[in-house]
Amino acid sequence: MSKTGTTTTADTVSPEARQRQAHALEVSGWGERFVFLQPHNLSFWVYVLLTGIGAFQAWSFFAPTTGFYADGFAVAAVLCGLCGLAWFAWFRHIDRWERQPGRLILAALLWGAVASTFGFALTANNAMLSIYTKLFGQEWTADWAAGATAPFTEEAAKLCGFVLLMGLAPRLIRTANDGLIVGAFIGLGFAIFEDFQYAANSTARAFGTDPVGNAVHMSLTRIAFSFVSHPLFSALVCAGVIYIIGTVAQPRKIGRGVAFVAAGMFLHFTWDDAGGLGMGGILTFPVMLGSIVLGFTILTIAFRRAAPREYQFVRDILAPEVEAGYVTDAELEGVLEKKARKAFIKSAPHHKSRRARKHLRRAILDLAHDLANDKGADTEAVRHSRSEVERLRVKAG
Template sequence: MRSTDSTITDEGADAPETHALLTRRTDAIEESGWGNRFHLFQPRNVCLWIYLLLLAMGARQLYELAAPTAGVFAEANLAAVGSAGVFCLVFLLFLHHADRYERTPALLAVTAFVGGGIGAPWAMALSGNGALMNLYAKSFGQAWATDWRAGLSAPFVEETAKGAVFVLLLGLAPLVIRTVYDGLIVGAYVGLGFQVLEDMLYGQQSAYQSFGIHQVDSVLQTFVLRSATGVASHAMYTALFSAGVIYLVGTRAQPRRIGRGLLLALTAMVLHGVWDSMPAVADGNALGVILLMVLITVTSVVVLFVALRWGARRERGWLRDVLAPEVANGTITEVELLAVAGEREHRRRDRKAAVSGRSDGVTRRREKHVLAASLDLAHDLSTGKGQDTPQVEHSRAEIHRLRGR
């Protein structure tokens, strides 16, 4: 047995049920990859050198574009960085909340964000979009290209560029990125980096178009518009596309589901294409554009929740296996386990049951903290590979403290 639970009595430790629970915990941690660390510097991994090459190429292109006008449009640049940073912070808080089963390593999140913000747009998408748009203009005429080139170039070029960064990360972190849920979260970080840099570019361009007059106002107007329509965004598209990649290639923890993979990847590209083609699809009608905007946003959210539901099934099963021995040793209750790891449609009911059935002297607020601390305990157990590490003992003690024991 790889791990033992010091809080289970000797009689309980000898029980077949307890051994079975601990074995299932160990198997769940091993299969899910929870608690595995991410190491970026892997000199024998070709994915690292391709990733660094993309960063170098992207950084050079970005410098060549920004440096000549940096002094003249300094106010616009600062406003673009500040406004994009606010949007980034809000989205990061959302990702932190969504990443509830096993936290994405911070270094992996930063690597994904930087790759999506510098490598994907400047080393690949910018030149790819330009080449494809020129091809459309030469083949179908300038008028047709003006209406449709954005919607028929960005989905193919930008989604595959961001997808390429995600594939590199998959090669660098095969022990961490194992599930559809991992694909959704890491892909969202890649897309968020792309979107933040793109928002900065659009903000600067708005200042250029106004010939440098009222630079901050121009940038902020662009920021408000893009933030208001930011639900259907690169972060969401790339999350769906990356989840599709996981389904297509398969991992140790996720068998191949080619149908689901194609559905998610193509849906991301279609939503992106229709969004960029809204004026042409609506034939310039303002009301039509608004209706399309609402339709795409709602569809994006629905598809995202479907993907999260698909990905969460395995995560919830592993979470139950990791925490089940904690019910046996009395750290948490069965109702609390269901409240933390149950089905989505039942989790709110079970959480209310846990709060209403709390121990004497335990407030509703404290019981909610117990549920949050239970997730922290699962993270510590995964990091310690099921062993009774000091972090695990601290998490158990914190739950007991919250109960007032």
């Protein structure tokens, strides 16, 4: 069966292309399933135990006041939940290479929301703040204690969950890009529940005076700055740890890993201690703005450094498809490299063609994912993806 622009057939794909594909699937873990229930895995029991402790702590924290401020708590839960859903959708959108299974993402969110927040960070932070107050006084504590505590306690709490998830999904969490994505979801779970906690506390501290108004005000304040928060910090820290330890899919780069871990903790410090760094005055906003710019600059660098490994996996997984003519070299590079992508889109003869080429890029990635899910076999899902690529190629002109 010949394909567009070539006389090569699927039956004559070289053994080398098949070998490249098989090796990429083995090393990358693309297409692997995630099983949470692993009774013979110690990581499973540690995860369950610590999440259970976090759930108990959360109940103990909120239960005494829920009956008094139920309306405010409900409003805060809705607002923080909607913000979390928006970020969840965005993170799933940018998870374009190895799509992490939904159950793994839920496990990451649950750890960040329950175990890290209430099982670790709340207790450790309160203890450290008490110590700082006794050692350095109220004024120093107000300016510096948050930044001297949270980057260590909270990032360590989130990282513990990441390590446990690596133990539960060793074939799925292997590259720096995996660390960025899974770390971001752990951070997202932490951020949602921390924002809700702040809103609940603001309602309770007002002794029931306008509970809904207080909850709305605090929730919106936290949401306004949610784009620079725990997802960014933990994404950098978790990616850095992958570089430090190295995996079969990610060569060890200790210097780069330490730099990303330090960057995540430093950004956490600058964000929490913006008031102290800004000397409590007009410099606070420039410090916050600088932290935002620096944070997204480093995050962009982290994704760019992680991308080449994922690009190579895509090339290897699709090697038989390119050789058989189902995908062209230009189309494949248009999926991966930024310059090639722009050139591929701009070379389209008209607007509809450019739009079709954008969809074609997604269809090619879908084909790679279907091949990974079916271990390179010629299944119905793979054939359907090939037909979509062919259909969109015709529309793209």
